[in-house]
Amino acid sequence: MGYWIPGMRTGIITCNPADVEHILRANFVNYPKGEHAIGMLEYFLGLGLFNSDGEQWLWQRKNASYEFSKRSLRKFVVDVVQAEDVLQRFGFDTICAVAFGHDLRGLADGRVQEEARSEFMHSFGEAQDLVVGRFLDPIEISWKIKKWLNVGTERRLRKAIADVHAFAMDIVRARRQSASVQDRDDVLSRFVESDEHSDEVLRDIVLSFLIAGRETTASALTWFFWLLSSLPHVVARIADEVRAVRKATGTRPGEPFGFDALREMHYLHAALTESMRLYLPAPIDSQSCAADDTLPDGTFVRAGWSVTYSAYAMGRLAAILGEDCMEYMLERWLGEDGAFQPASPFRFTVFHAGPRMCIGKEMAYVQMKSIVANVLEEFVVDVVKEVAGGGVPEHVLSITLRMKGGLPVKIRRKAEAF
Numbered sequence: 316m317g318y319w320i321p322g323m324r325t326g327i328i329t330c331n332p333a334d335v336e337h338i339l340r341a342n343f344v345n346y347p348k349g350e351h352a353i354g355m356l357e358y359f360l361g362l363g364l365f366n367s368d369g370e371q372w373l374w375q376r377k378n379a380s381y382e383f384s385k386r387s388l389r390k391f392v393v394d395v396v397q398a399e400d401v402l403q404r405f406g407f408d409t410i411c412a413v414a415f416g417h418d419l420r421g422l423a424d425g426r427v428q429e430e431a432r433s434e435f436m437h438s439f440g441e442a443q444d445l446v447v448g449r450f451l452d453p454i455e456i457s458w459k460i461k462k463w464l465n466v467g468t469e470r471r472l473r474k475a476i477a478d479v480h481a482f483a484m485d486i487v488r489a490r491r492q493s494a495s496v497q498d499r500d501d502v503l504s505r506f507v508e509s510d511e512h513s514d515e516v517l518r519d520i521v522l523s524f525l526i527a528g529r530e531t532t533a534s535a536l537t538w539f540f541w542l543l544s545s546l547p548h549v550v551a552r553i554a555d556e557v558r559a560v561r562k563a564t565g566t567r568p569g570e571p572f573g574f575d576a577l578r579e580m581h582y583l584h585a586a587l588t589e590s591m592r593l594y595l596p597a598p599i600d601s602q603s604c605a606a607d608d609t610l611p612d613g614t615f616v617r618a619g620w621s622v623t624y625s626a627y628a629m630g631r632l633a634a635i636l637g638e639d640c641m642e643y644m645l646e647r648w649l650g651e652d653g654a655f656q657p658a659s660p661f662r663f664t665v666f667h668a669g670p671r672m673c674i675g676k677e678m679a680y681v682q683m684k685s686i687v688a689n690v691l692e693e694f695v696v697d698v699v700k701e702v703a704g705g706g707v708p709e710h711v712l713s714i715t716l717r718m719k720g721g722l723p724v725k726i727r728r729k730a731e732a733f
């Protein structure tokens with residue numbers, strides 16, 4: 316069933332899996348992101364994969380998909396996730412390495428690089444929050460924006476975007492200069508090879524991967540570790556599974572997990588999936604309707620309207636998940652043999668669905684499983700009492716639905732490895 320959103324840009328919102336399938340797959344060409352959404356982010360992200368439609372999107376998606384193949388993922392596990400300082404390199408650095416072949420760690424002057432990175436992270440966070448804040452305001456030129464976007468804020472935003480663009484451009488130039496692209500299989504190499512794209516186009520591709528992959532996995536894990544603080548039996552079962560995988564693969568605590576070893580961690584996969592069902596990085600997603608249409612549930616949609624589905628609500632609906640929808644129950648994802656059972660992406664919409672489904676989904680699971688398995692194997696994570704025992708921490712909606720102020724934890728090394 317669709318709903319009207321009074322007082323906002325005209326549109327409907329739905330939580331019906333059949334509608335979602337219609338919008339994201341069956342009638343995909345009729346539901347692009349649309350000029351409005353793309354225009355709002357263009358001065359920050361340009362027209363990269365994440366922020367483009369039609370042909371502009373298609374050629375980028377085709378080239379990028381090739382590099383996100385299973386072969387590349389295996390290589391990613393070997394080259395990047397297994398690095399000894401996995402926690403340090405998690406997220407931002409791994410995306411730079413996998414997507415752009417740009418190893419921040421390997422650069423000669425580590426200190427300068429470290430400074431550049433943290434400056435970039437700060438600017439990226441600031442630009443993202445300001446741009447997304449503007450985007451989420453229902454009435455674009457409202458009094459709220461006029462008040463909020465005062466001259467100082469506008470200046471800050473421009474500076475943050477200029478810093479972000481400069482950093483992304485450095486990645487592009489470094490990548491162009493690196494000698495042999497033939498034997499590289501990062502995402503950028505495909506675009507660099509064809510030689511027909513300007514530096515600005517490549518910069519936008521870099522920005523799209525950073526915006527899509529930078530905060531999502533980190534946000535998902537923050538909520539996961541918070542949930543674990545009240546689920547000791549789940550922590551114990553994950554530990555059992557990790558130990559069993561160690562035994563089966565003949566590896567010892569501290570050694571890296573291989574791609575196949577991570578795939579064997581079904582219980583952990585289910586635990587993360589159940590956590591993201593309830594606390595997901597991207598809570599809503601909007602498309603624009605190109606031509607008049609009627610959704611499967613009978614709702615009429617006029618050309619130009621926005622059509623939004625709420626992944627957050629869909630993850631908490633009894634009609635989709637049953638009466639126990641508000642309970643953390645990871646067994647719902649496991650078959651009788653203990654193997655992970657995926658749900659239709661039109662019901663479990665955490666990674667979007669259809670041709671524009673998240674291209675980094677597998678990589679995100681590899682990252683998250685590596686982190687959780689490594690951390691729980693060697694450390695005890697104590698969430699500070701007030702947060703662990705209290706209610707649900709406050710959410711902040713930026714590019715992801717993150718936990719306000721982050722998760723305060725104390726980490727202790729285990730007296731003896733389990």
Ligand code: HEM
Binds near residue numbers: 600672
């Ligand atoms: C838990 C982690 C993640 C979640 C929940 C997630 C979720 C999503 C969602 C909902 C979208 C659709 C956004 C939209 O079109 O408005 C998306 C798109 C995308 N994601 Fe992810 N993502 C995650 C991790 C990653 C990672 C690690 C990467 C890259 C390294 C990545 C790369 C992308 C890209 C490039 C797109 C745009 C795809 C396109 O438009 O064709 N994501 N993701």
